[in-house]
Every structure is written in C-alpha cells, then in structure tokens.
Amino acid sequence: MRVEMFTFLLTAAICLGGSLGVVLLRNPVHNALSLVATLFGVAVLFIQQGAYFLAAIQVIVYAGAIVILFLFVIMLLGVDRAEGFDREPILGQRPAAVAAGVAILGLSLTALLSVGARVTGQASTLAAIDGTEPNINALAKVLFTDYVFAFEITSVLLTVAVVGAVVLSRKAGPAIDLAEFPDGTTAALMQAKHEAAFEELESEPEAEAALNTEDETPEGEAEITEEALR
Amino acid sequence: MLALNETWYLVLAAMIFTIGAVGLLTRKNPLVMFMCVELMLNAVNLTFVTFSKALDDIAGQAIVFFVMVVAAAEVVVGLGIIVAIMRRRQGADADDISLMRG
Amino acid sequence: MNLIWLIPCLPLLGFFVLLLAGRKLGDPGAGWWATGVVAASFLVVVKVFFDLLALPAEDRSLTQTLFTWIPSGSFKVSIGFLADPLSILMCLFITGIGALIHLYSIGYMKGDEKFSKFFLYLNLFLASMLLLVLGDNLLLTFLGWEGVGTCSYLLISFWHTDPANASAGKKAFVTNRIGDFGFMLGTFLVWVTVGSINYADIRPAAPMIAAGTATAIALLFFLGAVGKSAQLPLSVWLPDAMAGPTPVSALIHAATMVTAGVYLITRLNPIMAQAGWANDVIAWTGAITALVAASIAIAQTDIKKVLAYSTVSQLGYMFLAVGTQNYVAGIFHMVTHAFFKALLFLGSGSVIMAMSHEQDMRKFGNLRKYLPVTFATFMIGWLAISGIPPLAGFWSKDEVLAGAFNSGPAGPVLWFIGLLVALMTAFYMTRVVIMTFFGSEKWRLTDAPHEAVESADVETSELVTATVAVAAHVDGHDDHHGLSPDHTPQESHWTMTAPLVILAALSIFGGAINLPFGSDFKHLERWLEPTLVFQHELPPVPVLVLLAFAAIAVACLGIFMAYWVYSKHKIAAEKIERPVLAHAWYIDETYAKVAGGPGEAGFQGVADFDGTVVDGAVNGVGVGVLALGNRLRPVQSGLVRSYALGISIGGALLLAFIVTRMNL
Numbered sequence: 001m002r003v004e005m006f007t008f009l010l011t012a013a014i015c016l017g018g019s020l021g022v023v024l025l026r027n028p029v030h031n032a033l034s035l036v037a038t039l040f041g042v043a044v045l046f047i048q049q050g051a052y053f054l055a056a057i058q059v060i061v062y063a064g065a066i067v068i069l070f071l072f073v074i075m076l077l078g079v080d081r082a083e084g085f086d087r088e089p090i091l092g093q094r095p096a097a098v099a100a101g102v103a104i105l106g107l108s109l110t111a112l113l114s115v116g117a118r119v120t121g122q123a124s125t126l127a128a129i130d131g132t133e134p135n136i137n138a139l140a141k142v143l144f145t146d147y148v149f150a151f152e153i154t155s156v157l158l159t160v161a162v163v164g165a166v167v168l169s170r171k172a173g174p175a176i177d178l179a180e181f182p183d184g185t186t187a188a189l190m191q192a193k194h195e196a197a198f199e200e201l202e203s204e205p206e207a208e209a210a211l212n213t214e215d216e217t218p219e220g221e222a223e224i225t226e227e228a229l230r
Numbered sequence: 231m232l233a234l235n236e237t238w239y240l241v242l243a244a245m246i247f248t249i250g251a252v253g254l255l256t257r258k259n260p261l262v263m264f265m266c267v268e269l270m271l272n273a274v275n276l277t278f279v280t281f282s283k284a285l286d287d288i289a290g291q292a293i294v295f296f297v298m299v300v301a302a303a304e305v306v307v308g309l310g311i312i313v314a315i316m317r318r319r320q321g322a323d324a325d326d327i328s329l330m331r332g
Numbered sequence: 333m334n335l336i337w338l339i340p341c342l343p344l345l346g347f348f349v350l351l352l353a354g355r356k357l358g359d360p361g362a363g364w365w366a367t368g369v370v371a372a373s374f375l376v377v378v379k380v381f382f383d384l385l386a387l388p389a390e391d392r393s394l395t396q397t398l399f400t401w402i403p404s405g406s407f408k409v410s411i412g413f414l415a416d417p418l419s420i421l422m423c424l425f426i427t428g429i430g431a432l433i434h435l436y437s438i439g440y441m442k443g444d445e446k447f448s449k450f451f452l453y454l455n456l457f458l459a460s461m462l463l464l465v466l467g468d469n470l471l472l473t474f475l476g477w478e479g480v481g482t483c484s485y486l487l488i489s490f491w492h493t494d495p496a497n498a499s500a501g502k503k504a505f506v507t508n509r510i511g512d513f514g515f516m517l518g519t520f521l522v523w524v525t526v527g528s529i530n531y532a533d534i535r536p537a538a539p540m541i542a543a544g545t546a547t548a549i550a551l552l553f554f555l556g557a558v559g560k561s562a563q564l565p566l567s568v569w570l571p572d573a574m575a576g577p578t579p580v581s582a583l584i585h586a587a588t589m590v591t592a593g594v595y596l597i598t599r600l601n602p603i604m605a606q607a608g609w610a611n612d613v614i615a616w617t618g619a620i621t622a623l624v625a626a627s628i629a630i631a632q633t634d635i636k637k638v639l640a641y642s643t644v645s646q647l648g649y650m651f652l653a654v655g656t657q658n659y660v661a662g663i664f665h666m667v668t669h670a671f672f673k674a675l676l677f678l679g680s681g682s683v684i685m686a687m688s689h690e691q692d693m694r695k696f697g698n699l700r701k702y703l704p705v706t707f708a709t710f711m712i713g714w715l716a717i718s719g720i721p722p723l724a725g726f727w728s729k730d731e732v733l734a735g736a737f738n739s740g741p742a743g744p745v746l747w748f749i750g751l752l753v754a755l756m757t758a759f760y761m762t763r764v765v766i767m768t769f770f771g772s773e774k775w776r777l778t779d780a781p782h783e784a785v786e787s788a789d790v791e792t793s794e795l796v797t798a799t800v801a802v803a804a805h806v807d808g809h810d811d812h813h814g815l816s817p818d819h820t821p822q823e824s825h826w827t828m829t830a831p832l833v834i835l836a837a838l839s840i841f842g843g844a845i846n847l848p849f850g851s852d853f854k855h856l857e858r859w860l861e862p863t864l865v866f867q868h869e870l871p872p873v874p875v876l877v878l879l880a881f882a883a884i885a886v887a888c889l890g891i892f893m894a895y896w897v898y899s900k901h902k903i904a905a906e907k908i909e910r911p912v913l914a915h916a917w918y919i920d921e922t923y924a925k926v927a928g929g930p931g932e933a934g935f936q937g938v939a940d941f942d943g944t945v946v947d948g949a950v951n952g953v954g955v956g957v958l959a960l961g962n963r964l965r966p967v968q969s970g971l972v973r974s975y976a977l978g979i980s981i982g983g984a985l986l987l988a989f990i991v992t993r994m995n996l
Binding site (some may be wrong): 251254255258263324325327328329330331 | 377968969970972973976977980
C-alpha cells in the first residue's frame with residue numbers, strides 16, 4: 001500500500017511538472033521534452049491500474065511517434081525562436097483564460113471531493129476484467145467482437161489522414177493546360193509533358209544567359225551603323 | 231482518505247486537463263498549442279482507465295485505444311496543416327491567421 | 333329540388349355571357365338577353381315563394397349551402413342561401429322590378445354606343461343585390477353590399493367622359509365607404525360577441541347579448557345603413573347620383589340598393605330588440621332626414637333631382653318605421669315605394685327622352701297632350717306618393733305614421749314631423765306634375781331660363797368647385813340638347829311604356845298586401861312574422877281612423893297649395909323656393925369646406941404620422957438589426973484563441989450547472 005502511494009505521488013509529481021513545463025517554458029523543444037515526461041508519467045499510471053497494453057501503446061505511439069513528429073516539425077520550420085511572451089494581442093485573454101481554468105479545476109474538484117461522491121456507473125457484467133486473463137487478451141476480445149466496426153473505421157481514418165497529410169504538404173507544380181490534354185490522352189504523354197515542363201524550369205538560368213548574350217548584338221549593330229555614318 | 235482509491239487519479243487527471251486548457255488559451259505558438267491539446271487528451275485517457283478499473287469494465291480501455299488512434303491521426307493532419315501555413319511566412323503564430331474573420 | 337342558388341346565379345350567368353359576347357349580341361340583343369335572364373330569375377323566385385307558402389308558418393325557411401368559403405379554424409363561412417319570408421319578399425320585388433327596368437332600358441339606351449356594357453353592369457348589380465338579401469351570414473351580405481356599391485359607382489359614372497359624372501360616381505362610392513366601415517366593425521363585434529356571423533345563430537343568441545354591446549352593434553350597422561340608404565349626414569351622394577342614366581336611378585337609387593339599409597336593420601331585428609336607445613337614434617335620423625330632404629325637393633328644378641330628394645325623404649320614412657320597431661310598416665313602405673318611385677323615375681325618363689334629354693322642368697309644360705301613356709301612369713304614381721287612398725302609398729305611409737304615433741313619449745312629435753313631410757311630399761310632387769304636364773309649353777318660348785345654376789361664391793380647393801359643379805350639372809349632359817322651340821315630343825316605344833303600365837297597376841293595387849281592416853287582410857304581417865322577434869303594435873282602431881283622416885287631409889292640403897302656387901299663380905313661386913333650399917341647405921359646401929380646410933390638414937397630419945412614425949419604426953427595426961450586427965461582428969475575429977476561450981468558458985458554465993444543479 002505504501003509502495004503504491006509512493007509510486008503514485010512520485011509519478012503525479014512528474015506529470016504535473018511536465019504539464020507545467022509544456023505550458024510555461026519558452027523554447028518549443030523544451031516544451032516537447034516536458035510533454036514526453038508527462039506521457040511517461042501517464043504510462044506509469046496506466047501500469048499501476050492494470051492497463052498494461054495501453055501503457056505500452058502510450059510509450060510507443062505517443063512518446064515514440066507523435067512527439068517525434070512534433071520535434072521534426074519544430075526543426076523543419078525553425079520555430080525554435082521564442083515567441084513574444086510580453087504582448088497579449090487579444091484583450092483580456094490571459095485573465096479570462098486563468099479564470100476559466102480555475103473555474104474548471106475548482107468545479108471538478110468540488111465534484112470529485114464532495115462527501116457523497118462515488119463512482120456511480122454500473123459495473124459491467126459482460127466485459128469484466130477477469131484477474132486471470134491477461135490484459136491484452138481481454139482487450140483484444142472486446143475490440144474484435146463488440147467494437148469491431150469502430151476498429152475498421154479507425155483504419156480507414158488512418159488511411160485518410162495519411163493521404164491528407166501528403167496532399168497538404170505537396171509543393172504546387174506548374175499549371176496544367178487542359179487544352180493540351182484532350183480525352184483519351186495516355187498517361188505516358190501526360191508524364192512526358194510534365195517532365196518537359198520541369199526540365200524547362202531547370203534550364204531557365206542557361207536560357208537567361210543565352211538571352212543576355214543575344215541582347216548585346218542589337219547594340220553592336222547600332223555602333224556599326226553609327227560608324228558607317230561617320 | 232489516505233488509501234489510494236480512484237479519486238486521486240481523477241483529481242490528477244483534472245489538474246492535467248486544466249493545465250492543458252490554460253496553456254491552449256494562453257500560448258500563441260501553434261505547435262505548443264497542439265501539445266497542450268495532447269495534454270488534455272492524455273488527461274482524459276487517464277480518467278477513462280481509472281473508471282475502467284473502478285467499474286471493472288474493459289470497455290474503458292478499448293475507448294482509450296481508439297482515442298490514441300484518433301489522436302495520432304489528428305496530429306498528422308494538424309501538423310501537415312501547420313507546415314503548409316507556416317512555410318509561407320516565417321515567425322507566424324496563431325494570431326496571424328484570421329481569414330475567417332466576420 | 334332546391335333552386336334557391338339559381339336566383340342570384342342566373343343574373344350572374346347573364347353577366348358572364350355579356351362579358352364575353354356582349355358586343356356581339358349588340359343593340360338590342362344584349363338587352364333582351366339580360367331581361368330574359370332576370371325574368372327567369374323572377375320565375376324561380378315565384379316558385380320558391382310558393383314552396384315557402386306550402387310550409388307551415390314557423391318552419392318557413394329554406395336553406396341551401398353551396399360550399400365552405402373560409403374554413404379558418406373556428407371561423408367558418410360558407411356560401412349559403414337563406415330563403416325565409418323576408419328575403420323571398422325582397423327577391424320578389426328586386427327581380428320583378430328589375431326585369432321591368434331591364435325591359436325599359438332596351439328602349440331608353442337604344443343607340444348608345446355602350447349599350448351592352450350597360451346591361452352587363454345591370455346584371456352584375458342584380459346578382460349582387462340578390463346575394464345581399466339571400467346570404468345566410470353577414471359576410472355574404474357584405475359581399476353583396478360591396479357589389480352593389482361597386483355597380484352603383486360603375487353605373488353612375490356610365491357616361492364618364494364628362495368629368496362631372498365621374499365625380500358623382502366617386503362621391504357615391506366614397507360616401508358609401510364611410511358606411512361600410514360601420515358595417516365591418518359591426519360584423520366584428522357580432523363575431524366577438526356571438527361567436528358566429530350566421531343569421532341562424534344570431535337569432536337565438538341575441539337575447540343574451542349585453543345591452544351596451546347590442547347598442548354598439550346596432551349603431552355600427554346603422555352607420556352602414558346610413559351610408560347605403562343615403563340618410564343624413566351621408567345623404568349627399570344620392571342627388572348627385574342622378575348623373576347616371578335614368579333606369580339606373582330607378583333601379584338602384586329608388587327601388588333596390590338604397591333599401592339594403594332597411595333590409596339590414598330588419599334582418600338584425602333580434603339584436604335591435606336588445607339595443608335600447610339605438611332604435612330612437614334610427615327613428616329620429618329617419619324623421620329628420622325625411623324633413624330636410626322634402627324641404628330641399630320643393631326648390632329643385634331638375635325633375636330627377638326632385639325625385640332623388642323624394643327618395644331620400646321616403647327612405648327616412650322607412651327608417652322611422654324600423655326605428656320604432658314597426659318592421660312590417662317599414663317593409664310595406666319599402667315595397668310600395670319601390671313600385672311608385674320606380675314608376676315615377678321611369679316616367680320621368682320617358683319625359684326626358686321625349687324632350688331630347690332635357691331635364692329642367694322649367695322647359696316642360698303641357699306634355700299630357702303629347703305623352704298620354706306617360707302622363708296617365710305618372711299621375712298614378714303622383715297620387716300614390718302623395719298618399720291618396722286607395723292607392724298603395726296611402727296604406728303604407730299611414731301605417732308608418734300610426735306606428736310612430738304611439739311609439740313612446742316622443743311618438744306624437746315623430747308623427748307630426750311625418751305629417752309635415754307628407755304635406756311637403758304632396759306639395760312638391762304636385763308641383764312637378766303641374767310644371768311638366770300642365771300649363772304652357774315653355775320650351776317654345778325663346779327666352780326660357782337657362783338651366784345652369786350659378787355656383788355660389790365658395791372659393792377654396794378644387795374639391796369644393798368639383799362638388800358644387802356636380803351639384804349644378806347633374807343631368808350629365810350638355811346644356812343644349814337640340815331642344816328647339818319647334819320640337820314635338822313623342823310617346824316612347826312600347827318597351828318603355830309597358831313597364832310603366834305594369835308599375836302603375838302595382839301602385840294602385842299594391843296596398844292590398846297589408847290592409848289594416850283586420851288580421852285576415854294583413855297578409856304581409858302574417859308573412860313576415862316568423863322572421864321578427866318583436867313587432868310594434870299599432871294604435872287601436874279609432875285612433876288609427878283619426879290619424880288616417882289627418883293624413884288624407886294633409887295630402888289634399890299639399891296638393892291644393894301646389895295648385896294655388898303653380899297653376900293659379902296666386903303666390904309667387906320665389907317665396908317658397910328659397911335659394912337655401914335650392915342649394916340643399918349648403919350641406920355639400922359645408923362638407924367641402926371642412927374636408928378641404930381643417931380636414932385636409934388633419935389627414936395630412938395622419939399621413940405624415942404614418943410616414944415618419946410607422947415607417948420609421950419599421951425601417952428602424954431594420955436599421956437597428958444592422959447596427960446590432962455591426963456591433964457584434966468583432967466577436968468573430970477569426971482568431972482561434974478567442975474562439976477557444978469561448979468554448980472553455982462555456983464548458984466551465986456547463987460544469988457549474990452540473991455541479992450545482994444535479995445531485996451528486
């Protein structure tokens with residue numbers, strides 16, 4: 001009992017410290033690292049409550065993938081510069097935010113810590129956590145029978161998310177003139193046109209240099225005629 | 231009271247949620263705002279797992295499973311959007327994007 | 333087989349056929365068609381009349397509902413017809429006299445370029461009038477009421493190329509409208525009080541209406557009747573309505589439309605029985621109108637205007653009767669008046685046609701030599717209206733006066749006023765007869781007085797000049813009609829004289845429907861009894877006989893006085909024909925001054941109020957909404973963080989609600 005309490009308090013301190021770090025620190029990289037600390041703490045709490053599979057998933061997916069993504073974007077965009085903390089452009093945002101936060105916290109604590117508070121939900125009869133069965137088995141059983149529809153939908157969701165991300169981060173190519181592509185044109189022809197357009201873009205500096213040399217000749221001709229006149 | 235029952239976890243989750251909420255409202259850097267959203271999601275996950283243990287129902291953990299999947303997908307798309315917008319101008323933050331103004 | 337619906341629908345059919353093919357039917361085809369339709373309607377009325385006679389007296393009413401017109405929740409109005417003794421009686425003389433006047437018009441309007449249009453309007457008028465009397469609820473009656481008003485307007489300004497005629501039509505319509513306002517308010521009040529506007533529902537519910545409400549309803553409907561039946565103060569339109577063709581004057585402004593007010597009051601007699609002093613208002617208005625109009629008629633030179641004021645005066649008699657709750661006498665006088673007034677108007681039309689559209693009596697004289705049939709029938713009409721027994725006018729007028737005599741403390745005063753009016757009626761009608769049919773042939777004199785009446789010096793707005801001009805030029809035609817000194821008048825076509833003869837016969841024998849010699853002879857009273865809640869009792873027989881003799885004496889006195897002045901020339905006519913009477917007590921001029929001066933300012937004020945306050949309020953709402961929108965627009969700043977703040981504040985409020993309100 002003592003060990004559990006001690007574990008809990010320590011982990012809670014880590015979580016809270018990490019959360020405060022996410023909110024209060026200035027450098028985005030520091031914020032990301034604080035987030036990692038919080039996620040680890042939450043994973044420990046999962047283990048303490050018997051959700052072993054979820055704890056593993058938390059570390060692998062959240063801390064291992066999502067925060068890495070964050071760090072990639074931070075590096076890519078160079079937003080490691082600190083944002084301006086002294087100015088708050090929206091009038092009354094900060095006080096109102098603090099007030100809302102205090103309200104939410106206070107009300108939640110009132111609800112949770114009031115004397116008559118108790119967990120009121122009905123204990124499940126069908127999906128009871130059986131102490132004998134491993135956690136992952138129980139979870140898998142529920143996922144693939146009761147919630148299989150949601151499971152499949154989430155796979156679709158992930159596909160859509162990937163496609164969306166790819167589309168969003170594409171660079172815009174040269175505009176396609178539809179007149180060049182009447183119906184029935186093969187994909188190869190389109191591909192060739194695309195590559196030709198790209199090559200033109202790349203060869204532009206040489207073309208510019210060629211143009212510059214051509215520009216000199218009219219002046220030369222003018223000199224010749226002037227001399228001829230004299 | 232000093233026994234470790236579910237109330238402790240719920241209180242902790244509430245605190246993490248509040249800190250995440252205040253952070254979302256206060257910070258201007260879009261990436262940090264996103265991280266605060268992740269904080270809130272984690273607080274909710276903790277709450278779900280706590281209730282799953284208290285009510286002896288595995289469904290709570292299944293929900294957390296789905297929440298994590300959705301959070302991952304959301305982060306992917308959200309960061310893609312942020313990249314697409316922030317690429318244009320350096321040093322932009324959430325307050326510069328106000329095209330939806332009435 | 334319920335044929336009631338045919339009664340108004342046949343003239344309506346006539347209207348539609350004339351609308352589509354009137355021009356093709358032409359002169360006189362359109363006229364024969366219109367007359368035939370009305371005659372067919374008359375035959376249907378006779379059939380329904382006999383159907384009613386076959387029923388026992390208490391059940392004497394037939395109804396026919398065609399379809400529901402307005403099914404709006406609890407307010408349900410259907411197109412339904414109520415054929416009870418009162419309405420069938422009205423239909424009888426409306427269609428009968430209507431058919432006769434249609435026949436007359438074939439001859440009168442011959443050669444007019446708008447021949448078929450005249451019959452078109454006449455048929456529509458008859459359809460509306462029949463709808464008015466046959467409707468089984470107030471809204472249908474109002475529909476017919478408005479219809480006859482419209483047709484009156486169309487027919488008065490039939491020769492509208494002369495602006496005076498158009499003005500007369502407008503005047504009639506506008507004055508009627510003031511009355512219609514009263515009708516509408518009365519209908520609303522009945523609806524609110526009784527919950528239904530069907531006559532069948534009003535009758536049982538009437539005793540339970542509070543006295544004050546019943547008085548208000550009665551007065552409101554009486555306002556409508558005042559407008560439609562040209563009583564004071566809304567009598568100004570009827571003399572000017574003589575600008576229309578003479579058959580119109582005969583049909584609409586003598587026999588039918590103007591009696592709609594009397595019909596309305598009679599139809600609502602259950603409410604009138606509760607209305608207390610409203611009945612006195614009606615009786616006194618009728619009496620005073622009769623007096624004033626008769627005094628004006630003495631001094632008129634246009635034959636149609638004399639008859640017009642005479643109509644106003646006789647309508648006053650009818651209202652005197654219904655005001656003293658002597659409904660049988662009122663209806664009786666309505667019927668006999670229809671006979672002899674139509675006769676007089678048609679006769680005057682015959683005279684006017686013979687004299688090439690000349691209407692000034694100062695150019696007539698000795699026409700009995702040239703127009704024998706017209707003369708004979710006109711004389712009969714003259715005797716009837718003067719109240720000489722045994723013609724119809726005597727019986728009905730006597731009953732009205734007798735009923736007024738014992739109608740309460742002011743009864744004898746009312747009776748005396750009625751007696752004075754009878755004296756004046758006899759006087760001016762004899763004057764007309766003498767000037768028109770006797771004496772020297774004044775049109776042969778080259779220095780005959782010009783007919784134009786000098787407008788009094790009333791300056792101000794054009795409204796005034798137009799009103800006065802209409803009052804002066806009411807004959808509707810130009811001054812000089814080709815009435816040369818060697819013009820020989822000729823008797824009219826048989827289509828015009830046949831109706832005269834028929835109406836003359838009716839004027840002689842029409843009194844038989846309600847002779848006061850005992851209940852066996854009082855056919856009308858027994859006939860109307862089921863429709864009346866209360867009928868005023870006449871004085872006992874000895875008093876009746878005395879009153880009758882007084883009436884006869886007064887009539888003879890009037891005839892003799894006119895003979896003394898106009899035939900024997902013992903007293904100069906100018907002493908009696910005062911200018912104030914000739915100018916109708918300057919009523920028109922007073923109205924014009926009031927409406928033109930302070931009235932117009934008041935109306936302008938109301939219009940300004942509407943423009944600034946009402947429109948301002950409506951526009952202000954729009955402007956206010958726009959301003960509010962502009963103020964609220966900055967809330968949508970496009971900034972994500974302020975939106976997030978809103979969401980979190982909402983979430984905190986929700987949480988507060990849950991924590992405080994729900995038992996945890």
